[in-house]
Amino acid sequence: MKKFFIVISIIVFIIFLLAFVGRHFYENNIKENYEEQTNNDKNTIIENNESNNVDKPNEEDIEEKNNDYIILDVNEVRIPILMYHSISDSDLNNNLLVPIKEFEAEVKWLKENRFTPMLLDDVLEAYNTGYVPKRPVAITFDDGYADNYTDAYRILNENKMKATFFIITNNTDTDSFYMNSNILKEMKDNGMGIENHTSRHMEFTNISRDEKAMIIQEGIDILKEKLGVDSKFVCYPVGRYDEETIEVEKELGIKAAVTTEPGISSLNDGIYSLKRVRMTPMEIDSFKEIFQEFL
Numbered sequence: 001m002k003k004f005f006i007v008i009s010i011i012v013f014i015i016f017l018l019a020f021v022g023r024h025f026y027e028n029n030i031k032e033n034y035e036e037q038t039n040n041d042k043n044t045i046i047e048n049n050e051s052n053n054v055d056k057p058n059e060e061d062i063e064e065k066n067n068d069y070i071i072l073d074v075n076e077v078r079i080p081i082l083m084y085h086s087i088s089d090s091d092l093n094n095n096l097l098v099p100i101k102e103f104e105a106e107v108k109w110l111k112e113n114r115f116t117p118m119l120l121d122d123v124l125e126a127y128n129t130g131y132v133p134k135r136p137v138a139i140t141f142d143d144g145y146a147d148n149y150t151d152a153y154r155i156l157n158e159n160k161m162k163a164t165f166f167i168i169t170n171n172t173d174t175d176s177f178y179m180n181s182n183i184l185k186e187m188k189d190n191g192m193g194i195e196n197h198t199s200r201h202m203e204f205t206n207i208s209r210d211e212k213a214m215i216i217q218e219g220i221d222i223l224k225e226k227l228g229v230d231s232k233f234v235c236y237p238v239g240r241y242d243e244e245t246i247e248v249e250k251e252l253g254i255k256a257a258v259t260t261e262p263g264i265s266s267l268n269d270g271i272y273s274l275k276r277v278r279m280t281p282m283e284i285d286s287f288k289e290i291f292q293e294f295l
C-alpha cells in the first residue's frame with residue numbers, strides 16, 4: 001500500500017513538472033516572438049494577422065491594466081492633455097519646438113513612472129464613465145509636421161507609448177513639410193490617434209457658421225477617405241472658438257474638442273473646451289511638476 005502511494009506521488013509530480021516546463025517553454029516562445037517583432041523595422045506597416053496577434057493583450061496585461069485604473073465621479077476626473085507641435089533641434093529658441101532629447105526624456109519619464117497613455121476615445125470614455133487610469137496622460141501634437149513621424153513617433157514606439165496627431169487635412173500629400181497619408185496610415189495602424197485640426201486651419205472666431213461647418217466636415221471627410229478614420233474630435237486652430245462653433249460641432253456629431261487654454265483637463269471646463277498643457281522647451285523637473293497630483 002505504501003509503495004502504491006509513492007508511485008502515485010511520483011506520477012503526480014511528473015505531471016506537474018511537465019505542465020510547468022511546457023508553460024515555461026510556451027511563454028518564452030511568445031516572448032521571443034514578441035521581441036523579434038518589436039525589433040523589426042519600425043517603418044514597416046504591420047499588415048498580416050499574425051503580427052496583429054502579437055499586439056493583443058494577454059491576461060497579465062489586462063490584470064495590470066485593472067490595477068492601474070480607478071473609478072471616480074466623472075466631475076472629479078482630471079487628465080493632463082499635453083500639447084506639442086514640432087519635435088526638432090532646428091531652432092532651439094523657438095518656443096513651439098521641443099528638442100528631440102527633451103521629448104525623449106519626457107516620454108521615458110512617463111513610461112518609467114507608469115503613466116497610461118490615452119487617445120481621445122479613452123479620454124472621452126473616462127469623462128463618460130469615471131473609469132480612468134490612476135496616472136493618466138494624453139499626448140497630442142498639432143499641425144502634423146513631418147518631424148512628428150521621424151522623431152516623435154519613433155520615440156513613442158521605442159517606449160511603447162501612444163499619442164494623438166491633429167492634422168490640417170488640406171496639407172496632407174501636398175507639402176513634404178507635413179506628414180503624408182502613407183505615413184499617417186502606418187501610424188494609425190500602429191495604434192496612434194489621427195484626428196481633425198480642420199481642413200484649412202482658419203480661426204473659428206473669424207468665419208461664418210457655414211464656413212465653420214465646412215472646415216470641420218472637410219476634415220472629417222478627408223480623414224475617412226484617406227485613412228479610414230471615423231473622426232469625432234476637433235482641435236481648434238490657434239485655440240480660437242465660440243459658442244456657435246460648439247453648436248456646429250454638436251450638429252456634425254463631434255463628441256469633444258481641445259483648446260489651447262492652459263491647465264489639466266476636466267469636465268468642469270466643458271467637453272468641447274478641454275484644456276491642454278502647452279509644451280515648450282523645459283527642464284525635466286518642470287515637466288515632472290505637471291504631474292505632481294498623480295504621483
Ligand SMILES: [Zn+2]
Nearest residue numbers: 142143237238
Ligand atoms: Zn494649429
